[in-house]
Amino acid sequence: MSANVENSIFNLSSLKSCNKSYIKKTRKGKIRKVSNEIYVRNEILCGVNFCDLCYGSYPDVCKSKTRNIIFPNFDILNNYDDFILEDESLSHVIIPYSMLEYLNETDRMFINKLRNKIKNLKELPILREELELFNENKSIDYYSNQYIRFPDTQFTETYIDESIVKFNLKDCAGNSIIKVATWFINHLSKCDTNIRFFILTESEEWIKKFNSHFSFVSKCLILSPYEYVNYVSNEYINSGDKLPFKKSLIEYGNQQENNYIFPEYATDKEISLGIDRGFLFKGILRMISRNRGEVEVLNKERKMTINIIGHLNLNRSIDGDFVVVKLDETLNCDEQNLKSHIKSKLELEQIEDLECNEVAGIGSILLGDDDYDENSALNIQNTKIKNTETENYSSITFSEDPNITGRIVGVLNRNWGEYCGSLIPISSSDDRFNVCNNTSTRQHRIFVPIDPKIPRIIIHTKLSSTLENQRLVVVIDEWECSSFYPTGHIVGILGKAGNLETETSVILRIRDINSSEFSPSVLKCLPNHGRGNDWKPNEIDLKDRVDLRHKLVFSVDPPGCKDIDDALSIELIKPESENSEENWYHVSVHIADVTHFVKPNTSIDDEASRRSTTCYLVNKRIDMLPEELTTNICSLVANKDRLSFTCNWEINENAEIRNVYFNKTIINSKFSFTYLQAQNIIDDSCNQSEVAISLRRLMKISQVLRKNRIARGAIELASSEVKVDYEESRNLYQDLNNIQDLDNEQISSVVLNVKSVSSYNYLNTNSMVEEFMLLANVSVAKQIISTFPNCCLLRRHPEPKYDQLEKLKNVLSKVGINNFVYENSLSLSNSLRNILDSEVVKENPIIGKLVRIMTTRTMNQAVYFTTCKSVEGTFHYGLAEELYTHFTSPIRRYADIVVHRLLSASIGLEPLNEIMFNKDYMFKLSNTLNKNKRNAQMAGRDSTKLFIYLFCKQNGNQETEGIIIQVRDDSLLIFVPKFGFEGLAAIDKSKYTFDADIPCLRNREKETDTLKLFSKVKVSIFASDEYFQNKVIINIIPDK
Structure with a gap:
C-alpha cells in the first residue's frame, strides 16, 4: 500500500513527517534499500463496525454477538488465503499496511483476491474528517464480515520508528501485528461488546514473539488456523471447510506412511546430477487423458516427445506441471520395479478402470472462427472407451508412432489451479450416508473435475449433504505417495448442477472469463454517465472529422447483432476522361471509433485491456466494454450519427488499388442488413435501387480480391461450425437434468427450448464482408509499421505442423486422394482446390469439406505479437500476407483499440501513448491478448456443447x-x-x-x-x- 496515495487526504500541516525505509530483494535478485517519506497522525479511527467509540452506538441486537478480531500473520496469508477471505467465523480481519507492503512484493495473488473481496463491501472511514461525509451518504453494515486495511505506518501509536529499530520488509510485517494488536486490544476493550482477539500463525519463531507480548492478555490467543477452527467449532460448525485437509487431524482409511502407491520423487541433488549427465530431462507435461501424457524436452538440442503412460509413470503429476522425466530403455522396462511400490495392485487397477469411464463434459465442441486453432477438434466422448477415451484429437494422429516412453521422477513446479466439478453422489446404502446427513464432522468425499485431464480429488467437508448435486470449485492441497488421489478443499459453490445459469457460470469460471459488473469508476468514463439521455455527438466530437452522414453507408452482420463494428460504402469515381472505359470506385470500410471514448490511462481502458475481448456464448454476451458503448454509443446502428475511423481505397473492378488513405469520420448508416437480407437484395435482379447496385459492386470486387488472395497462396480451410437455434421463455425452468420429466407442453412454455442444431450456412455476403475486412487489416498493418516499425501490434500465423501434413497425405493416398501437396502455402492451397476434382470427392462432395477440416487440424494457431521483440517474422501463413493486424473490431477486441491508436498517431491525429514504446509492456500485452482470446474462443465452444447436450436431452x-x-x-x-x-x-x-x-x-x-x-x-x-x-x-x- 503506497504511503504517497494516502498522504494526499491528510492535512499535512498538522502531521509529523517521518522517513520509512526497508531492505528488499528485486526480481533480478539484487538487494536495495527503499525509502519513503510518510506523515504520521495522532488520531485515527479503527474501522471496526461495532466500535461505539469511533462510530457511535449500534443496534442492540448486535451487542449479544461475540466478535472475533483476527490478526493473521504473513505465513497464514501466504498459505491459507481461501480460509482468511471466506471463512464465516472471521468476522473482523485486521491487515496492517506494513503487511500489505510485504505481500505486495511476495504474494500479489492474495492482494488481488483481497481487492476483489472488499471492492463491494462498505469500508468504514479511517480518518475523522471523512466520517461526516460517510454518514451523509452511507449506512454502516453491522452484519457482513470485515476486512480492515489499517494504516499502521501513518499512526503514532503503531508506527515503528526506523531510527530506533531496523527491520526488513518481512520483519516490519510481523512486528506490525504486535503494535496493531496491542492498540486494538486497548482500544476495543472500552466497547460494550463480547470481543475475542486471535493472532493466527504457524511460525514457531513468531509464536514465541507473539507470546512474549500477549501471554498476559486473557482475551488474546495465538493459534494456528486449525487450532482456531477447533476453538470456535461450537459456534461456527462450518468453520474451517476451506482449510486444506491434514491427515494428522482426521485419518482417511487405514493408510500407513510406508505403504506407498507411487514412487517417491528424486532428490534435488539426484535431479541436478541426472540432468547434467543427460539421463534425466525436464519439460512441461501435457495430458492427453487422465492416465496418459506427453512431455516435450530438448535432447542434444533436438526436440523429443516422451510418452508417459499409466498412473504410476505419471507419478502424481497433472497437466501443465514442470516435470523431470527418466527415459525407459525398453517399453515399460521398470514396470516390475514400480510395482514393488504398490500397496495393492488390484486396487490400482480398479481405480484405473474407474477413471477410464470418465469423459469430458467441457471443451469438446468445435466452433469455426477466423483463426486456426491447435485444439479445434470436436471431442464428444463415449463412456465405453478405455484408456484413450479422453484423448484430445486437437491434432489428428494418423498413425501410431513407436514413441519414446518414460516416467516422471520429479516435479519442479506445480500447475495446480481451481477446478470445477461435482461430488460423486453417496447412495443410501453407503455407510457414510447417515453420517454425512446427520453430523457436522468432516467427511471425505470424491470430487470429479469436469476437465477429463485432471484426477479425482479427495475433499473433507462438514457440508457433505449440502454439497450434493452442486457445482463446486476445488483446489488441490497435496498429493502424497500413499494416496490414489490428491487431497484438496472447496473454494466456491457455483449452484445446482444442471441449472442453465450454473452451467454457464462453470464455463466462465473454467475459461477464466471475467463476467462481473463494470465498476463505478469504469462507468464514470462513459460520455453520458449520470445523464440518462441518448448520446449525440457535439462540436468537440466532430473536430477533425470528415462528415459522411449524407453518404449511403450500410452494415451487413449476423442476425441479432447489436455491437456493430463495421459498415461499408462504395461510390463510382467520376472518370477523368469521357473516353475512359475503366471504372474506379471509392470504397470505404467504416470502423467504430472506440478510442474516441476509451482513452489511455483511464479505468475503462485498464478494464478493457484486462478483459481483452468480448466473449460470445450461445445465450449471452460477456462484453469487453460497458453495454452503453458496445450496443449504443459506438455501435454503427442504422439512422444514428456515429463516429468512425475509416479506411478508404480507390479501387477498380480488377481489385487494383491506386490510392489508400485513412481518416476520422462521422457517418449515419442507412441500413443494418443481415447476411441473408443482403444476399437476397443482390440476387433480386428486379431490385435496381442504389443500395442494391452498391452491394453488387462490392460483391464483384470482393470476388476478385478473394481470387487474387488464393492465387497468392491463401488457404481456404474449413471447420465444423455449429449453429444453434433456440427459444427462450421469460419464465425459465432451467434445470437441464429434469427436462425429460416434463411433458412437451411444459417444455415449450417453461424451458429454454433448443429447436435445432445444424451446420452453419455461409453465404456469398459473408465472404464479401470478410474480404473488405481483410483488406482493411492488411492496409492498416502496412501503414502503422511504416511509422512505428519497433512497437507495432501485428498478427502472425506460423507455418503448419509439417509432420501432421505428411501423415494426412499418407492417409488420403489410401483412399484415392493422391494430389495432396504442402511444400508451401501456395502448393497447399492449389492442392486443396485440385482435390475437389478427384473421383472420390465427385462421388461424395462433402469429402472435400472434410479434407479441409482435417487440414485445419494441422495448422498452428495465429497469434498477436509485437515487432519490438519478434524474431519469428511477420508472415501470416493462412492468408499468405507478409503483414496483417486486427483493426476492424474495436468494440469486441482490445487488440484493435491498440491498433487504432497506432493508426491515429501514424497519420498525425494524436500522439502515441508513451507506454506503447515500452517493449516489456507490449510483449506482456500481446501475451495477455493471446491468452484471453483463446479462453473466449473455448468458452464459446463450451457453450455450444452445452446447448447440443440440451438439444439431445430435449429431443x-x-x-x-x-x-x-x-x-x-x-x-x-x-x-x-x-x-x-x-x-x-x-x-x-x-x-x-x-x-x-x-x-x-x-x-x-x-x-x-x-x-x-x-x-x-x-x-x-x-x-x-x-x-x-x-x-x-x-x-x-x-x-x-
Whole structure:
C-alpha cells in the first residue's frame, strides 16, 4: 500500500513527517534499500463496525454477538488465503499496511483476491474528517464480515520508528501485528461488546514473539488456523471447510506412511546430477487423458516427445506441471520395479478402470472462427472407451508412432489451479450416508473435475449433504505417495448442477472469463454517465472529422447483432476522361471509433485491456466494454450519427488499388442488413435501387480480391461450425437434468427450448464482408509499421505442423486422394482446390469439406505479437500476407483499440501513448491478448456443447448418418453432417481387427463390413448426465 496515495487526504500541516525505509530483494535478485517519506497522525479511527467509540452506538441486537478480531500473520496469508477471505467465523480481519507492503512484493495473488473481496463491501472511514461525509451518504453494515486495511505506518501509536529499530520488509510485517494488536486490544476493550482477539500463525519463531507480548492478555490467543477452527467449532460448525485437509487431524482409511502407491520423487541433488549427465530431462507435461501424457524436452538440442503412460509413470503429476522425466530403455522396462511400490495392485487397477469411464463434459465442441486453432477438434466422448477415451484429437494422429516412453521422477513446479466439478453422489446404502446427513464432522468425499485431464480429488467437508448435486470449485492441497488421489478443499459453490445459469457460470469460471459488473469508476468514463439521455455527438466530437452522414453507408452482420463494428460504402469515381472505359470506385470500410471514448490511462481502458475481448456464448454476451458503448454509443446502428475511423481505397473492378488513405469520420448508416437480407437484395435482379447496385459492386470486387488472395497462396480451410437455434421463455425452468420429466407442453412454455442444431450456412455476403475486412487489416498493418516499425501490434500465423501434413497425405493416398501437396502455402492451397476434382470427392462432395477440416487440424494457431521483440517474422501463413493486424473490431477486441491508436498517431491525429514504446509492456500485452482470446474462443465452444447436450436431452435419441474422419484401434472420430459436429464413437475390439497400414477396422465375422476413412455409418446420438458431466454420446448402429 503506497504511503504517497494516502498522504494526499491528510492535512499535512498538522502531521509529523517521518522517513520509512526497508531492505528488499528485486526480481533480478539484487538487494536495495527503499525509502519513503510518510506523515504520521495522532488520531485515527479503527474501522471496526461495532466500535461505539469511533462510530457511535449500534443496534442492540448486535451487542449479544461475540466478535472475533483476527490478526493473521504473513505465513497464514501466504498459505491459507481461501480460509482468511471466506471463512464465516472471521468476522473482523485486521491487515496492517506494513503487511500489505510485504505481500505486495511476495504474494500479489492474495492482494488481488483481497481487492476483489472488499471492492463491494462498505469500508468504514479511517480518518475523522471523512466520517461526516460517510454518514451523509452511507449506512454502516453491522452484519457482513470485515476486512480492515489499517494504516499502521501513518499512526503514532503503531508506527515503528526506523531510527530506533531496523527491520526488513518481512520483519516490519510481523512486528506490525504486535503494535496493531496491542492498540486494538486497548482500544476495543472500552466497547460494550463480547470481543475475542486471535493472532493466527504457524511460525514457531513468531509464536514465541507473539507470546512474549500477549501471554498476559486473557482475551488474546495465538493459534494456528486449525487450532482456531477447533476453538470456535461450537459456534461456527462450518468453520474451517476451506482449510486444506491434514491427515494428522482426521485419518482417511487405514493408510500407513510406508505403504506407498507411487514412487517417491528424486532428490534435488539426484535431479541436478541426472540432468547434467543427460539421463534425466525436464519439460512441461501435457495430458492427453487422465492416465496418459506427453512431455516435450530438448535432447542434444533436438526436440523429443516422451510418452508417459499409466498412473504410476505419471507419478502424481497433472497437466501443465514442470516435470523431470527418466527415459525407459525398453517399453515399460521398470514396470516390475514400480510395482514393488504398490500397496495393492488390484486396487490400482480398479481405480484405473474407474477413471477410464470418465469423459469430458467441457471443451469438446468445435466452433469455426477466423483463426486456426491447435485444439479445434470436436471431442464428444463415449463412456465405453478405455484408456484413450479422453484423448484430445486437437491434432489428428494418423498413425501410431513407436514413441519414446518414460516416467516422471520429479516435479519442479506445480500447475495446480481451481477446478470445477461435482461430488460423486453417496447412495443410501453407503455407510457414510447417515453420517454425512446427520453430523457436522468432516467427511471425505470424491470430487470429479469436469476437465477429463485432471484426477479425482479427495475433499473433507462438514457440508457433505449440502454439497450434493452442486457445482463446486476445488483446489488441490497435496498429493502424497500413499494416496490414489490428491487431497484438496472447496473454494466456491457455483449452484445446482444442471441449472442453465450454473452451467454457464462453470464455463466462465473454467475459461477464466471475467463476467462481473463494470465498476463505478469504469462507468464514470462513459460520455453520458449520470445523464440518462441518448448520446449525440457535439462540436468537440466532430473536430477533425470528415462528415459522411449524407453518404449511403450500410452494415451487413449476423442476425441479432447489436455491437456493430463495421459498415461499408462504395461510390463510382467520376472518370477523368469521357473516353475512359475503366471504372474506379471509392470504397470505404467504416470502423467504430472506440478510442474516441476509451482513452489511455483511464479505468475503462485498464478494464478493457484486462478483459481483452468480448466473449460470445450461445445465450449471452460477456462484453469487453460497458453495454452503453458496445450496443449504443459506438455501435454503427442504422439512422444514428456515429463516429468512425475509416479506411478508404480507390479501387477498380480488377481489385487494383491506386490510392489508400485513412481518416476520422462521422457517418449515419442507412441500413443494418443481415447476411441473408443482403444476399437476397443482390440476387433480386428486379431490385435496381442504389443500395442494391452498391452491394453488387462490392460483391464483384470482393470476388476478385478473394481470387487474387488464393492465387497468392491463401488457404481456404474449413471447420465444423455449429449453429444453434433456440427459444427462450421469460419464465425459465432451467434445470437441464429434469427436462425429460416434463411433458412437451411444459417444455415449450417453461424451458429454454433448443429447436435445432445444424451446420452453419455461409453465404456469398459473408465472404464479401470478410474480404473488405481483410483488406482493411492488411492496409492498416502496412501503414502503422511504416511509422512505428519497433512497437507495432501485428498478427502472425506460423507455418503448419509439417509432420501432421505428411501423415494426412499418407492417409488420403489410401483412399484415392493422391494430389495432396504442402511444400508451401501456395502448393497447399492449389492442392486443396485440385482435390475437389478427384473421383472420390465427385462421388461424395462433402469429402472435400472434410479434407479441409482435417487440414485445419494441422495448422498452428495465429497469434498477436509485437515487432519490438519478434524474431519469428511477420508472415501470416493462412492468408499468405507478409503483414496483417486486427483493426476492424474495436468494440469486441482490445487488440484493435491498440491498433487504432497506432493508426491515429501514424497519420498525425494524436500522439502515441508513451507506454506503447515500452517493449516489456507490449510483449506482456500481446501475451495477455493471446491468452484471453483463446479462453473466449473455448468458452464459446463450451457453450455450444452445452446447448447440443440440451438439444439431445430435449429431443431424445437421434439416429442419422455420420462420416468417419479418423480410425483408431478402439474408436472412430465421426462427423455428423446433419448437426455439423464431430464425436468419438467406441468400437468393440472383440468384433473388429485394426489394420494400421490403411488404417481401417475389419469385422471379424463379416468381411464386407470394413470401417475406413470417409466411410458412411449410421449413428445414434443421445445425452448422458452421469456425474453431471453433460455428455453427448455417439454410438454406431450396426448394419442388419
